[in-house]
Amino acid sequence: MYETFAMLKSEGAFSIEELERLARDVASSGGAEVSRSGPVLRMTAGEACLEIRENSDSYVPEECHEIADQLSLPCREFRTRYEIAGKDPDMELFNDYLLLAERLQKTGQFVVFDCNRGKLLFDD
Numbered sequence: 001m002y003e004t005f006a007m008l009k010s011e012g013a014f015s016i017e018e019l020e021r022l023a024r025d026v027a028s029s030g031g032a033e034v035s036r037s038g039p040v041l042r043m044t045a046g047e048a049c050l051e052i053r054e055n056s057d058s059y060v061p062e063e064c065h066e067i068a069d070q071l072s073l074p075c076r077e078f079r080t081r082y083e084i085a086g087k088d089p090d091m092e093l094f095n096d097y098l099l100l101a102e103r104l105q106k107t108g109q110f111v112v113f114d115c116n117r118g119k120l121l122f123d124d
Contacts, residue, residue, distance in 0.1 A: 002050060002097055003115040004084040007064055010077045012109030016041070016054050019082060019104075023052065026100045032093060043086075043100075048093045050086035052100075067113065073120065075111045082110075 008014055020036050023043060027034045032045040039054035061079050068076040084101065088094060101121055104110045114121040 001088050002084055002086045004097075004101060004121060005113045005115060006082040006084060006101065006104045007075045007078045007111045007113060008080040008082070009109050009111065010079065012107075014104075014107065014109050019052065019054075022103055023100060026096050026103065029099075030093075030096050032096050043093055043096055045092040045096075046090065048086065048088040048090065050084065050088065050093050050097055053083045053085075054080065055083050056080040071119065073111060073113065075113070078111070 016036075016039055020034070020041055023041050024034045027043055030045070032043045035042050035044075041052040043050040043052075056079060060081055061077065064075045064078040064081070067073055082104070084097070086093065086097075088097070101112050105112045105122060112121040113119070
């Protein structure tokens with residue numbers, strides 16, 4: 001259901017610890033649980049699970065370059081992204097998902113790309 005890349009700008013610096021604090025802040029308003037194992041965060045509520053994984057693998061810059069070329073998005077030289085994915089059949093985490101993505105974007109350090117729609121998440 002959710003498949004989003006929060007792509008960290010090349011000049012950006014945002015750690016998994018900062019993301020965890022942000023996720024816990026978002027979850028505190030809605031009652032979701034947040035846990036972390038290494039570079040992976042999980043938000044859960046009932047049967048819903050949202051997983052956020054830090055990815056700086058060698059193929060990330062190439063994929064960002066391809067997205068930039070195909071969709072004219074400003075992500076050509078990005079090297080790190082947070083991959084947000086999960087299943088949420090009853091939409092229990094929908095507000096948490098949107099709020100988390102919105103707060104990442106508002107830092108000014110991310111381009112948030114909705115993989116399912118093939119465009120920026122908050123692009124109307």
